[in-house]
Amino acid sequence: xxxxxxPRLTDIGPPSYDKFLHPLVKKNYGQWKYHENLAPGVLCxxxxxxxxxxxxxxxxxxxxxxxxxxxxxxLADKYCGGYLRFTSRNNIEFLLDDxxxxxxxxxxxxxxxxxxxxxxxxxxxxxxxxxxxHCHSAATDASGIxxxxxxxxxxxxxxxxxxxxLRIALACCLNMCGAVHCSDIxxxxxxxxxxKIQHDVLPRVCEVPTLISSCPTGAIRxxxxxxxxxxxxxxxxxxxxxxxYTVCPAMPLADPENDGLxxxxxxxxxxxxxxxxxxxxxxxxxxxxxxxxxxxxEAVSKIVEVYAKHARKHxxxxxxxxxVGWPRFFQLTGFEFTRYHIDDxxxxxxxxxxxxxxxx
Amino acid sequence: MADASNGKPKTELLDELEKxxxxxxxxxxxxxxxxxxxxKDLLGQLELSYKEKKGHWKHGGLVGVLGxxxxxxxxxxxxxxxxxxxxHFHTMRVNHPAGWFYTSAALRTICxxxxxxxxxxxxxxxxxxxxxxxxxxxxQLEPTFQELAHAGFDLGGSGSDMRTPSCCVGQxxxxxxxxxxxxLCYDLTMxxxxxxxxxxxxxxxxxxxxxxxxxxxxxxxxxxxxxxGTWKDDIQVxxxxxxxxxxxxxxxxxxxxxxxxxxxxxxxxxxxAIENHECVRCMHCINVMPKALRxxxxxxxxxxxxxxxPIVQGALLSSVLIxxxxxxxxxxxxxxxxxxxxxxxxxxxxxxxxVGELIQRIGLPAFLDGIGLEPAPEMVSAPRDxxxxxxxxxxxxxx
Numbered sequence: 064x065x066x067x068x069x070p071r072l073t074d075i076g077p078p079s080y081d082k083f084l085h086p087l088v089k090k091n092y093g094q095w096k097y098h099e100n101l102a103p104g105v106l107c108x109x110x111x112x113x114x115x116x117x118x119x120x121x122x123x124x125x126x127x128x129x130x131x132x133x134x135x136x137x138l139a140d141k142y143c144g145g146y147l148r149f150t151s152r153n154n155i156e157f158l159l160d161d162x163x164x165x166x167x168x169x170x171x172x173x174x175x176x177x178x179x180x181x182x183x184x185x186x187x188x189x190x191x192x193x194x195x196x197h198c199h200s201a202a203t204d205a206s207g208i209x210x211x212x213x214x215x216x217x218x219x220x221x222x223x224x225x226x227x228x229l230r231i232a233l234a235c236c237l238n239m240c241g242a243v244h245c246s247d248i249x250x251x252x253x254x255x256x257x258x259k260i261q262h263d264v265l266p267r268v269c270e271v272p273t274l275i276s277s278c279p280t281g282a283i284r285x286x287x288x289x290x291x292x293x294x295x296x297x298x299x300x301x302x303x304x305x306x307x308y309t310v311c312p313a314m315p316l317a318d319p320e321n322d323g324l325x326x327x328x329x330x331x332x333x334x335x336x337x338x339x340x341x342x343x344x345x346x347x348x349x350x351x352x353x354x355x356x357x358x359x360x361e362a363v364s365k366i367v368e369v370y371a372k373h374a375r376k377h378x379x380x381x382x383x384x385x386x387v388g389w390p391r392f393f394q395l396t397g398f399e400f401t402r403y404h405i406d407d408x409x410x411x412x413x414x415x416x417x418x419x420x421x422x423x
Numbered sequence: 424m425a426d427a428s429n430g431k432p433k434t435e436l437l438d439e440l441e442k443x444x445x446x447x448x449x450x451x452x453x454x455x456x457x458x459x460x461x462x463k464d465l466l467g468q469l470e471l472s473y474k475e476k477k478g479h480w481k482h483g484g485l486v487g488v489l490g491x492x493x494x495x496x497x498x499x500x501x502x503x504x505x506x507x508x509x510x511h512f513h514t515m516r517v518n519h520p521a522g523w524f525y526t527s528a529a530l531r532t533i534c535x536x537x538x539x540x541x542x543x544x545x546x547x548x549x550x551x552x553x554x555x556x557x558x559x560x561x562x563q564l565e566p567t568f569q570e571l572a573h574a575g576f577d578l579g580g581s582g583s584d585m586r587t588p589s590c591c592v593g594q595x596x597x598x599x600x601x602x603x604x605x606x607l608c609y610d611l612t613m614x615x616x617x618x619x620x621x622x623x624x625x626x627x628x629x630x631x632x633x634x635x636x637x638x639x640x641x642x643x644x645x646x647x648x649x650x651x652g653t654w655k656d657d658i659q660v661x662x663x664x665x666x667x668x669x670x671x672x673x674x675x676x677x678x679x680x681x682x683x684x685x686x687x688x689x690x691x692x693x694x695x696a697i698e699n700h701e702c703v704r705c706m707h708c709i710n711v712m713p714k715a716l717r718x719x720x721x722x723x724x725x726x727x728x729x730x731x732x733p734i735v736q737g738a739l740l741s742s743v744l745i746x747x748x749x750x751x752x753x754x755x756x757x758x759x760x761x762x763x764x765x766x767x768x769x770x771x772x773x774x775x776x777x778v779g780e781l782i783q784r785i786g787l788p789a790f791l792d793g794i795g796l797e798p799a800p801e802m803v804s805a806p807r808d809x810x811x812x813x814x815x816x817x818x819x820x821x822x
Contacts, residue, residue: 214443239732334636
């Protein structure tokens, strides 16, 4: 390992954002007065000074090549002095001071295959994880399902035609690097079989006490196998979280035929109207069916369709379900309500219906 | 396996994902084949994953750059012989500029460095916020790091360290930001460089700064320490603009007042009356009428603690720790608070126990004692409803 660059630099931290701000942004920093939505994906922020900055937002696949980043850089040079940013949901935003350049930029982005939208009552881009592209613990791919779901729902990205904003997220295992647990619709990769313990490898690559303490349900116990320190799994206590595999590679639980997807609904992080809330289980299992995952696409599309048809304006998916009740949600979507929908982990009783309030 | 015309493998399944209106990651991987051999093998391995419904990455190994414990995620293929160009395919997390602002020049610099040293594939951005450089070999880590550093970029966090803090666009382009999220994010990042690069905690620690209760960075769901902007005084009302919204057809009673969670506002057809002391600062009315209503002028942030995804003991949302810190006191207050939290967590946290889980295990009252904060009613949705009280220091009685 050698480097020709001297001196060797460490701990310099990220570059200051100051260097990357559009002059209009710098001038009006902290002075913005209000904003208007000019079209789906197009915002206009107006400053106390009367200055206006225009934002054009487009969806990206998140997994982006340097070739495409250079294209974005070229577009930024051509239309907005080279100033751009990314959003917390993997959209790209171009910051323009010239209103006349909005339409030509939109046209070029669209032609290059990047849809304009994701603002207000639209579906924004899908926060997601690495999946088979780059993760060792994935129960499914991430980018592929996102692509299929958004192919089906792209019109709701480019049009603000839903009752409120709708956030979809995907995590390819329970580690939830995509933190999908507070999304309107969450797609979550799941395993359904206990780890297959590799007793020959385990003593060499894992610390048994760490492994035992990694299990949320205490299902892992020490056991001597062929004279070597290893573990056993009380299978009836395993809920397939994969945490043991995270700390010990000798506990793989991926299984091509039995891994799959679960669908969760009604979460939100915004404090608007109702408090932030977790997503709740809608469908416990759908098959892992690449390359187009038709079962997942159909289920997510169904939820969006039912929500769009029945919710009131400004109501997030979870707020609508709370108003009309979960029985109605299952009735309207046609999803089966099963024993898996009833929580039996910690504090499960908090989710039992503890009143006689029932809609008939 | 290779297609003779371009050296790329046959990818019948992945090719299906180049169809349709949404931008295609497969197209991106194919584009990256122009400048690197690695994406070709990535396509080959991914195609196999699609056929077998199974990932082909091994558990990460301990790789990194000299003197850092974080910032690089080791990744190895379990089919290294078949796909030698991705036998090592490590991820580098690059600490993004606050608010994810770039210039075209900065982006091109990153691209040029990555073209020279890696696969040419990126994530813009990773879940925690970092700019993710996806896939390089062990020998390229240090040179990539130093070229990045000489271009003004540093690595982000990974493992049991302070993860790269992130924030919303804040005052750079949002009228609702109740404090300068980007400055706070930058200042915190710079202040904790050692903690960010050298894992020394029981587990990860994430900080996210949102400028208002809309929480565009999902801090309440995703950060161990969530900072959410808010205000103490009255919502600013421009009565003329309220009337304009009504004249333009907005049903203020139905769309604003009746959706207010505390029903603190009334519209009589002419005047919008707000009982500000009953308002919980949820943002709904302001979101619907941004030209007419604005957060008050006495601005700051709520500090909340403990959010995380499910692993290990279940998902948590952050809960209130300090109901209000004035904007101009945030950085100093947080530095002191973070020091106390880390000290307590270091002492009492178990290995791989997030601070939220520690609080669940020992109880919020014990945590408050530990970090020296007084209990406040804002910290709970309601007082306890069980009588199992651990009374302390009761005098007298038979002993």
